[in-house]
Amino acid sequence: MKGYASLVKPYILWMSLFIVVPMLLIVLYAFTEHGNALMAFRFTLGNFMRFFDPVFIKVLFKSLEVAIITTILCIIIGYPIAYVISNASERAQTLLILLITLPMWINMLVRTYAWISILSDGGILNSIFQFFGLAPIKMMYTDFAVMLGMVYNFLPFMIISIYTVLAKLDRALIHASHDLGANPLQTFLRVVLPLSMPGVISGITLVFLPAVSTFVIPKFLGGGQYMLIGNLIENQFITVGEWNFGSAISLIMAVIIMGSMILTRKIDRDASDTTSVEGGKLW
């Protein structure tokens, strides 16, 4: 066994070259600015100060808002789906999970383009509306389109992570709850839901993280004017060429994401503590 351990070495080298070094470069860029010819870099906090402009702060809050709403929608839509799948027969479960994950086999960019042809003014949906004599509705480049794209893209992560926990749930616990007089709703609220919270928490992580920093979906479905933090960073690197400022925003985002993860975990832990001490009062 020990011989195999050395097999990990090239991977560590790869990781440090292409993950750790770039990250360090981002930190370096974030804290510096282009100086004169003699000193290539000069230390500064200016990049961070620049971010505290009402325009950028507004973008930040818009991003958080979109990500939070996306996450909540994914829980509301994803939980019942995961619940139904976990209660289906074993064969149906395999099939349904396959169907849920199937879209993920196709590139996200392609899928987002597909939504454009569905939602655009002369698109599939509006053609159907017209066929029934309804007035066309403007859907592209609205909050609705962005939210739809977000939920569509990230929902599978929520479903899968909740499903994984629900599928492992011991059926005997549900029987025990019925046995003790709890009807199906009470059983769900007092046993199934609290025990599936770890799945919801990891689902939140899996949805919120990419949702808060995505730039593809707002770019294509929200249009050029739809500015989220991901687009802002992309612009700084690709269009404006302000690598220092772009790096600073990336770092700020990293800190916010880390903070929200710590908060989520803390809430999760507190919740399970409360249930064990206070006796299911939380639910």
Next chain:
Amino acid sequence: MRKLIEFQNIVKSFNDSLVLKGINLSIHENEFVTLLGPSGCGKTTLLRILGGFISQNEGHVYFDDIEISNVPPYKREINTVFQRYALFPHMNVFDNVAFGLRIKKQDKTTIEQKVKKMLKLVNLEGYEDRPVTLLSGGQQQRVAIARALVNEPMVLLLDEPLGALDLKLRKEMQIELKKIQQEVGITFIYVTHDQEEALTMSDTIVVMNAGEIQQIGTPTDIYNEPENRFVADFIGESNILEGVMLEDYKVKFDDQVFECIDYGFEDNLEVDIVLRPEDIDIVPIEMGRIKGVIKSSLFKGVHFEVVVETPYREWIIHTTDKVEVDKEVGLHFFPEDIHIMYKMGTY
């Protein structure tokens, strides 16, 4: 005693395999009934039908003379101690036990009193705030019993509740369970494949095999008067032989005629005969009714398990005396030690 539960012709099959082949059984108030049989005999299935977790294909279940086949489990006045306890892992001991009372919306002080009292009964005072995941197997077992009993059910179902415990703990819990049952005075229906457990605790044992009831009786009945070869073989060790019932009080086996106390069989009927190992004595060769050679002697703690070989068979004998291997000896038993049974399928 009043009849509390009645199974009428219960048939159940899973994917074309027949698990219960028409079970008829009555269970009374305050009775400790054990469903005993090898795994796959249908005993747990019968218990689950009573708990309401699965439904039968045919037949009726009556509880207090009311058909309950269509009553969901949460409306039945029955509580269950599950095979692997099924305690709620996100709750502590108190909350697990209080679960049923909270569902019934009893007030806080009543719940507290009842839970405390129940934890005292199962010897878990002071464990209220412990997370159940940190308890030992035996303690979890007690929580499971308390959680079920606190609801004051009319019937408690126990599905091999001691299966996961070690031998010593199992014996302790057997005694404790019997004590608890006598204290709370309700019907216990206990499922096990352990014949010793069944003999120790039960008022009535229901021996099952392959989806059918083989015999219903008190532990002494089942042990001393097994109705057929299966029961005799399953309950304790026995010498089971084939013979012919020549006439009342006369049975022939191993080419010898023996006096016995059984009667009422057809003359010259082929029968199965049971001789319990502890009922046979090893005596000097001239005093024996059967002669043989001691083949082996195994020390088993309280007794020796001796194998004696005769031209016809090997006999298993339990004796507290030490015997010499290879010695020729006689075997002696009394007419009342011979137990005659109908061959399976002929009665």
